[in-house]
Each structure stands twice: as structure tokens, then as C-alpha cells.
Amino acid sequence: MKKLLSIACALALFPSFVAASFEQNLAYGMQGSSVFELQDVLIEKGHLTGSGPTGYFGLLTLNAVKAFQSANGIPNTGYVGMLTRGALNSIVVSATASSTVEAIVETGTTTPQHEQPLSIVCPVGYNCTPVVQPAFIQTEQPVLGVISTPAPTSIPAVNTSPNLSIGSLVCDKKEGNLAEIGANWSAVDRVIASFKGTVLENTESGQRNLNYNGGQVINKNYSHYAYLPVETANLHYVLTAYSGTHIGTGGNQSYGTKVGDSIEGDISITPCN
Secondary structure, X not given: OXXXXXXXXXXXXXXXXXXXXXXXXXXXXXXXXXXXXXHHHHHHOOOOOOOOOOOEOOHHHHHHHHHHHHHOOOOOOOOEOHHHHHXXXXXXXXXXXXXXXXXXXXXXXXXXXXXXXXXXXOOOOEEEEEOOOOXXXXXXXXXXXXXXXXXXXXXXXXXXXXXXXXXXEEEEOOOEEEEEEEOOOOOOOEEEEEEEEEEEEEEOOEEEEEEEEEEEEEEOOOOOEEEEOOOEEEEEEEEEEEEOOOEEEOOEEEOOEEEXXXXXXXXXXXXXX
């Protein structure tokens, strides 16, 4: 009978973590009895300070776990995984088997330190949202604390301007004078080039002045030149851009939807040699 009483008294002096067994992974933000038992061991080993366990895995516990891991040759990630649980369980087994156990005595009357969630600094270019870990959820994966997603980037505006222009004349021995038509061809499908003015034409009986009034469709996928089958002229040109489908022929045509404003100007033509 006296022997049984002696055993009971010895067990009464055991620290509370003797009965603990760490079977699940623990991480920052979790709370519950397993965290309470973890803090009990960390306090016993001198890695966690305070008036007693709180059951919340906060910043103080995170740093204490890292210190415990460093002291036991485990990568100090702060995450209580298989290696850390193995070290903790070895301490529990060792304490249970020991015949001499020192009791953990709480002293002082100060208010327990309640740990606060870790402050996460969000990297530049990312939006960070804290992960709320409900008390009743037991996770088997590390709780990283934030979900990071790339910040939205602005989409460059599409240049829908026709950017019309008329270049210098090019002499083609077969076709005569050619005028290059410039445009933002990603925004337009065709340009209507109209020319009007006085043309000096050579004939067998000499030169004569003629009125010239012509228009040409300059297509996106074909030649970008306007053909001017005249030898000498002072012409006024008008360039108008369209996008969409070209429907019809002759005098009954639809060139699509007009894009931007027309541009106009004057051009002088000399004989193409």
C-alpha cells in the first residue's frame, strides 16, 4: 500500500506534458489542446517564456519552435512536422520513463502574454490577404499566412488611330508615278485615295491641260501604292480610312466603317523618267 502511494505521489510531480503525444502537424495560426501541450514542452525546455500556455500558436510560439528545432538539429522552419513531432515525442517518452521529474511551478501574478498574429509584409507587385484559420479546423499542411496573387497590370491601350500619310513619289517604269500610302494597317483594312487637279499631258500636237479626278482603293493586304498615270500635275489629295468588309462594285459600294478623320493636302508630280 505504501509502495502504491509512493508511485502516485511521484506521478503527481510529473509535468503536464508527460501525458502529451504529438500525432498531428502544427503550424502558425492554429489553436487547441495540441498547441497547449506543445507550449508546455517549449516552456519546460526554456524556449518559450510567459506565465503559461495559451493554446494559440502565435509569434512567440513560432520563435520558440524555431529555437527548439535549432537545438535539436532540425531545420528551423517554425513548422511542427514529422521531424519536430518525433523530437517532441522523444522528450515525452523520456520524461515518462524517468524516475526523477521536476515539477513545473508557475510563479508571479502578471497577466499571461496573449500572442498576436504575425505581421506579414506584402512583396511589391502582389496583393496579400491574411488566411483566417478557424479554431475547429485541424490542418495537415503548413499555414503560410498569406495568399499571394500577382497584382493586376494595366493593359496597353490599342492604337485605333488611322495614322494616314502620303509618301514621296516613286517612279515605276511600267506604271508611271506611284504614291505610297501610309496607315496604321492594324486598325484599318483599306484607304480610299482621291486625287483632283490640273494635269499637263503631252500629245502629238503638244501639251494640253486636263482636269484629273480619280479615286483608288488601297487595300491592307495588297500594294500600298496609289497609281498616278500622269506625267505632270498639281493635285489635291484626300485620304480616308475604313475597316470592315468591302461590299459591292462600281458606283454601288460600301467600304466598311470609317476610321478617324480624313487627311488632305497637295502634291506636285513631275515626269517619271
